[in-house]
Amino acid sequence: MSADLVQLVTSLAQRARAASLVLATMPTAKKNAALAKLADLIDASHFELLAENQRDLLSPEGTALSSAARDRLTLNEQRLRHLAQSVREVIALPDPVGDVLESTTRPNGLVIRKVRVPIGVIGIIYEARPNVTIDCAILCLKSGNACILRGGKEIFHTNTALAALITRALADAGLPTEAVQLVPTTDRAALNTLLKLDTLVHCIIPRGGESLIRFVAENSTIPVIKHYTGVCFVYVDRDADADIAEKILINAKTQRPGVCNAAEQLLVHTAAAGTLLPRLAAALIAKGVQLRCDHTAARILEDAKISHLQATLADYTAEFLDLILAVRVVDSLETAITTINRDGSAHSDVIVTRDAKTAQRFQAAVDSAVVLWNASTRFNDGFEFGYGAEIGISTDRLHARGPMGLRELCSYKFLIDGTGQVRT
Numbered sequence: 001m002s003a004d005l006v007q008l009v010t011s012l013a014q015r016a017r018a019a020s021l022v023l024a025t026m027p028t029a030k031k032n033a034a035l036a037k038l039a040d041l042i043d044a045s046h047f048e049l050l051a052e053n054q055r056d057l058l059s060p061e062g063t064a065l066s067s068a069a070r071d072r073l074t075l076n077e078q079r080l081r082h083l084a085q086s087v088r089e090v091i092a093l094p095d096p097v098g099d100v101l102e103s104t105t106r107p108n109g110l111v112i113r114k115v116r117v118p119i120g121v122i123g124i125i126y127e128a129r130p131n132v133t134i135d136c137a138i139l140c141l142k143s144g145n146a147c148i149l150r151g152g153k154e155i156f157h158t159n160t161a162l163a164a165l166i167t168r169a170l171a172d173a174g175l176p177t178e179a180v181q182l183v184p185t186t187d188r189a190a191l192n193t194l195l196k197l198d199t200l201v202h203c204i205i206p207r208g209g210e211s212l213i214r215f216v217a218e219n220s221t222i223p224v225i226k227h228y229t230g231v232c233f234v235y236v237d238r239d240a241d242a243d244i245a246e247k248i249l250i251n252a253k254t255q256r257p258g259v260c261n262a263a264e265q266l267l268v269h270t271a272a273a274g275t276l277l278p279r280l281a282a283a284l285i286a287k288g289v290q291l292r293c294d295h296t297a298a299r300i301l302e303d304a305k306i307s308h309l310q311a312t313l314a315d316y317t318a319e320f321l322d323l324i325l326a327v328r329v330v331d332s333l334e335t336a337i338t339t340i341n342r343d344g345s346a347h348s349d350v351i352v353t354r355d356a357k358t359a360q361r362f363q364a365a366v367d368s369a370v371v372l373w374n375a376s377t378r379f380n381d382g383f384e385f386g387y388g389a390e391i392g393i394s395t396d397r398l399h400a401r402g403p404m405g406l407r408e409l410c411s412y413k414f415l416i417d418g419t420g421q422v423r424t
Contacts, residue, residue, distance in 0.1 A: 226392075
């Protein structure tokens, strides 16, 4: 690793740390002014952004991507409008910095307040996801954090164009432009350097495939917030409404199959499988979904003359990120819960049922970040949660879990007011 590259990344982190100390006490109005400027710049820059995005799509790295990855990389007019809208939604959200979480007065008169504060400097490592550049920048800025963005080779030109707009918005609002910085190289050695700067960077959030996330988690000396995969289940209970089950399953699997909150696994209660499974299978196949079934599901579909494949053991824990769904028949609610906790990824799982007690048992017992009742897995999303955007979805159990918005980008500190007290 060259000394120049180490110095480049270290200097970038040092500037980010200095900017984070300024942002930590910045008034909400000034942060919102930068966000408003950024939204206007995105709206005014469609031509330039789409041109740079095309450069990435036509590059050797872009053309080598899977269809799901190319979909994530691709910008269009609608997605750019959505990006600008997400910025404006974050403006409308309350600023979490300074919120008093707890306040107590001790017998000796000390007043102890637990107050929400920014984490500091956050590094975001990601692949072909241009929305991450904007989402992470705006959430970090509003929550008073500086951020360092490191995208992949396949998104370099798009990221550079978006980062330039962010810099212009920060400068226009009188904020330090070092508050959001893009690592100006795709050299893997730069990432290795960044992951070791634990005195300057306080948190790393990887966004991408499992191999990237595992690399970051295994090589970082900085705390990492992550999820490895999105193996999301839909469980259709014996008391499911057929129309609701079909609507939810089609949405969860086909609305955008290449994302982490898309359904990958279907469980159907044996009492409902004979009547419901052929209907659900036919609806899925009509949308181009390939079904990989266990023996019981396969027998039901054979009798109904519906095409399918025999599942392998690996299919039952797979994140397909494609129009493929593994299908199993289970004999009880408890078997469904056990199956999801064993084979899932603790990301997003849904039960379809009319029975409230059954739903409550499922929601209590399934150990996932988001557990839904009669709603699509696709709602595990910061924008859908009302966060304006998200910096990532965590399946960890410490600090943050589920979609991470403004409050999840904060830590806290204790402020203690006294009148001369000393400890005896």
